[in-house]
Amino acid sequence: MQEDIFVSWIQCRRKRPSNSVLESSMLQPKIQPSDGLSFRTCSVFIFMVLQSVGELSELICSHQPIVVLAGGDAILPCHLEPPINVRSETVVWIRPGLDPKYIHFQNDRHLIFEDQNPSYRYRTALFVDELENGNVSLKIFRVKLSDAGKYECHLPSMQKEASIQLTVGESDVIGSHEPVKATLGQDVILPCHLEPPFDVSTLTVEWKQGEKHVHRYRSGVDDQAGQDKNYTNRTSLFHEEMTSGNISLKLTKVTELDAGNYTCHVPKLHSQVRRGKVTLTVESEDDADKRRQTNKTVHGGEEILTPGRGLSSGDVAGIVILILVIVGIGRLVWKRRRNAEQNAGDGGGRQEDKDENQPIADNVRGNNAEQNAGDGGGRQEDKEDDDQVNSSPNVQRRRRR
Structure with a gap:
């Protein structure tokens, strides 16, 4: 358009019309029909x-918050859609609530410093070559934690404005608290990450062993300039995981020279911990096999861990206590079961004795009954004899005398 x-x-x-035509017209005025x-x-x-094109265009800033790490650079994207050349227009960026509120004030390609907030002095810029395409994005250098907040872009002559949110994060670099063990000739990963997680894909990441340059990542790519020759073509980062703060280093074909202390560093990170530390120990394949064998002993065709080899004293004490508890519980259960069986056996024996003695008791009771019956009959006979004697005449006369 x-x-x-x-x-x-x-x-x-x-x-x-040209000047000569105007002069001739003044001398000889003519009325001619206009052809345009x-x-x-x-x-x-x-x-x-x-003016109509400007009214149709819309100023659009990112609807998503812009998240950057303290110390890095931030770009607040904002543009006109459809594009309009604003190279000679006044472009103003402000931060509401700040005094003075002007972050960047540019008029006809000239930056006005008088009203700019001192905190942003020499830290802001527009993409001048992109102004003719309607790009009015603002770049903030060396972002501070205090830069976080809401920003507004204004085009006064076109009566356009839009806002955007900036979030500034701060993370610590965390290495490994335990030494990392590697075997000669194999690959190893030296762990290192940002906590809390933060996107470092646009920042510089450096790995060093002492003063040796092991690996450098910057501007979105691996930069091997100045890398120690011992690490040539043997180091790499996990680029796809850098957005979540993972800056671990992969080291291939480990050599004895690789053993030592390493540091992972994010130079532009403004935090209490900017370096993570990792210690790498390297052993030969034979030493690794011996170590694995000393951690195990073969007994009865099964591998059994022996105390003090592969287990700490605390682990051994815990295992011993657990075994004793299990044995004690087993012994208690066994005793209770045996007592129950013995009680069941005694009850059966008494019942059998009772069954065996029952006929004898019955016989005894029968004999006693017969004897009592016999005694009763004898006493009855004696009573009858006494009655006969007492009823005789001689006894009667004797009793009367």
Whole structure:
């Protein structure tokens, strides 16, 4: 659309009468029919077109918060859609609530410092080459924690404005508290990450062993300039995981020279811990096999861990206590079961004795009954004899005397 307007402007310029024509017209005035638009009419027309295009364009900033790490650079994306050349326009970036509120003030490609907040002095810039495409994004260098907040972009002449949110994070670099063991000729990963997690894909990451440069990542790619020759073509980062703060180093084909202390470093990180430390120990394959064998003993075809080899004294004590507890519980259960069986056996024996003695008791009771019956019969007979004696005449006369 801007090219069409420019063509119309050229055509209007061509239709504008020259000075000689104006002079001759003044001497010999003639009234001729116009074969096109006048210069003034073209100017008004073009101005109206430009104004209408500006009114149709919309200033759009990112709806998602821009998240950056303290110490890094931040870009607050903002543009006109459809694009309009704003190279000669006034572009203002402010931060509400700040005094003074002006972050960046640019008029006709000139930066105005008078009203700019001192905290942002020499730390802001527009993409000048992109202004003709409607790109009014703001870049903030060396971001501080205090830079976090809401920002607004204004185009006063077009009466356009939009806002965007900036979030500034702060993380610590965490290495490994335990030594990392590796075997000669094999690959190893030296762990290191940011806590809390933070995207470091746009920052510089460095790995060093003492003063030796092991690996450097910056500007989104691996930079092997100045790398120690011992690590050539043997180091790499996990690029796809750097967005979540993982800056672990993979080291291939480990050699004895690789053993030592390493540091992972994020130079632009503004935090209490900017370096993580990792210690790497290297052993031969034979030593690794011997170590594994000393941690195990073969007994009865099964591998059994022996105390003091592969287990700490605390682990051994815990295992011994557990075994004693299990044995004690087993012994208690066994005793209770045996007592129950013995009690069940005694009860059965007494029942059998009772069953065996039952006939004898019955016989005894029978004999006693017969004897009692016999005694009763004898006493009855004696009583009858006594009655006969007492009833005799001699006894009667004797009793009367």
